[in-house]
Amino acid sequence: MRSVQGGRLKDVESGLSEYSNRLVRLEDTVSRLVKDNSKLRDKLDDLEFRSRRNNVRILNVPEKMELDVALTFVSSLLLEVLGPSGVLSSAPKLDRAHRLGRLPDDPTNARPRPLICCLHDFQDRERILRRRDKSQLFFRGGKIFIFPDMISSVSEKRATFLGVKRQLYDRKVRFSLRHPARLHVEHSGERLVFDPVGEAQKWYDSTFQQAH
Known part of the structure; x- marks a missing residue:
């Protein structure tokens, strides 16, 4: 009886291990597909943006x-x-x-x-x-x-910089928003480029809050 139960337990453990391995492989595949999809969307956005550049x-x-x-x-x-x-x-x-x-x-x-x-x-x-x-x-x-x-996705990305752009303007810091949605800032002899708006805001807060 114990031998039968032990065999069944091993079968269950083996099955769980196989399902676990499949789940790991599935998660890896999904992660890779998400990254590939993101790259494709960026390429499509770039192509559409270039088609409208004039x-x-x-x-x-x-x-x-x-x-x-x-x-x-x-x-x-x-x-x-x-x-x-x-x-x-x-x-x-x-x-x-x-x-x-x-x-x-x-x-x-x-x-x-x-x-x-x-x-x-x-x-x-x-x-x-x-x-x-x-x-x-x-x-x-x-x-x-x-x-x-502008294409809608680029317009949305550029709009996220509105807050930090106002702050830079109030501080009389030179900046420009360039293709497709990158903030270029000139400050204290440095030229900085920010893609995610969070990084730009983080830099602004650390630079000018420390100044106080």
């Missing part, structure tokens, strides 16, 4: 102003808005221009769809986004806004 997004332009010639309209709009300040000396060449999304059933009571345009010259795009005159922009009597065309 784009700008223009908000609050009333619907149907462009009629059926969005390319010519947006090029003229940019010159009309940014030419007087010296940002553009001529109408920029565009590769593409269109509205984003479907026309609402009642455009009169809906927010205008964004205009997306792809500038042929990347330097034109940089001049538009980095214009020295940061005053409000107006087109045909209405206020408009011009932003970079």
